[in-house]
Amino acid sequence: MSTPDDSPALFGLDNLPYGLFSTADSPGHRRVGVRYGDSVLDAGAAAAALGSAHAELLARPSLNPLMAEGRAVWRAVRAELRGWLADGSADPYLRPLSEASLHLPFEVADYVDFYASEHHATNLGRLFRPDGAALLPNWKHLPVGYHGRSGTVVASGTPVVRPQGQRKAPSESAPTFGPTRRLDIETELGFVVGAGRERDGSGVALGDFSEHVFGVTLLNDWSARDIQGWEGQPLGPHLAKSFLTSVSPWITPLEALDAARVAPPARDEALLPYLDDSAPGIEPGGLDLRITVRLNGHVIAEPPFSAMYWTGAQMLAHMTVNGASLRTGDLYGSGTVSGPDRLTQSGCLQELTWGGAEPVVLADGKRTFLEDGDEVTLSAWAPGPSGTRLALGAVTGRVTPSPS
Known part of the structure; x- marks a missing residue:
């Protein structure tokens, strides 16, 4: 259900929440996504194409490997994502949110x-x-x-x-x-x-x-x-x-x-x-x-x-x-x-x-x-x-x- 609190305008560069998504053309391929406006960024594909040192972490089918790395890596990855989205270099790796199926974004331990x-x-x-x-x-x-x-x-x-x-x-x-x-x-x-x-x-x-x-x-x-x-x-x-x-x-x-x-x-x-x-x-x-x-x-x-x-x-x-x-x-x-x-x-x-x-x-x-x-x-x-x-x-x- 769409709500006023879910407006694309509230998912800008200062937000960038993480999730896990798949698409109809590759339903078994779950990948790390980042919500940006009314789109989802394929974070792994963008990181690989743009030469990020964190590409392997973002290519995993769960957020757990990224989460396990600790605060220094979290901040570095977030800074990269903000930069790529701000200068447009990540644009080729954005998918319409309407085309994405969203999944439980992490493996729950306790x-x-x-x-x-x-x-x-x-x-x-x-x-x-x-x-x-x-x-x-x-x-x-x-x-x-x-x-x-x-x-x-x-x-x-x-x-x-x-x-x-x-x-x-x-x-x-x-x-x-x-x-x-x-x-x-x-x-x-x-x-x-x-x-x-x-x-x-x-x-x-x-x-x-x-x-x-x-x-x-x-x-x-x-x-x-x-x-x-x-x-x-x-x-x-x-x-x-x-x-x-x-x-x-x-x-x-x-x-x-x-x-x-x-x-x-x-x-x-x-x-x-x-x-x-x-x-x-x-x-x-x-x-x-x-x-x-x-x-x-x-x-x-x-x-x-x-x-x-x-x-x-x-x-x-x-x-x-x-x-x-x-x-x-x-x-x-x-x-x-x-x-x-x-x-x-x-x-x-x-x-x-x-x-x-x-x-x-x-x-x-x-x-x-x-x-x-x-x-x-x-x-x-x-x-x-x-x-x-x-x-x-x-x-x-x-x-x-x-x-x-």
């Missing part, structure tokens, strides 16, 4: 999902614990997260088959098995790890975030809320989220978002040193991304990523502080992005409809949770240099019926 929005966590706390504290005692001391399933991360456009599982409503005496009745979305930002590191007993320091994270991508962590509510007693998400996670086909390089860096919201709890980003020399870890959520073409929410309590750097630091390794292709999600206005800035239907009690009103009917045939699109833009805007590639999924 997948971790966080819970980094204070507004989202507070809303769910109030919904599920009306007589208790909205936030649990640990929430402002560490980025809460869980380990997901990398094998079900898919590219935008992949059908969302309604999952089956056990569910038990409070009014039911026993669990039943069947398709989820409460299929939901989670509007997220995904961070894609490029340079890995071995297990060594220490974690990634906040200041090393940009040395390891290659770029970001919009992410929708589809969720079956009724399955989640029954299975998550007492452990965290399992089958309710492992059936599908959709990502954009485009990875926006972290370097492209320099102008979008902002300070995170003020914190009212002192942080332990490995998470304390107020120390001198730590660059701002927040990102000013404006996200739009569309359901069947209708805007239902516009959550601001700048409102996120925990930053991508803090999530990475916490994820590795126990000595865990990082691998090229590791993906970690921010968790649902929500802002202070629940009715217009919530990144999931669980919040927007207050657990199904307050349906969202669309031009074609009401929704509490997703119905078969519904299509959800997440899009976003960020401030660029000199007052420009940069788009993040959109991610879309359409719900199809359960197989039984």
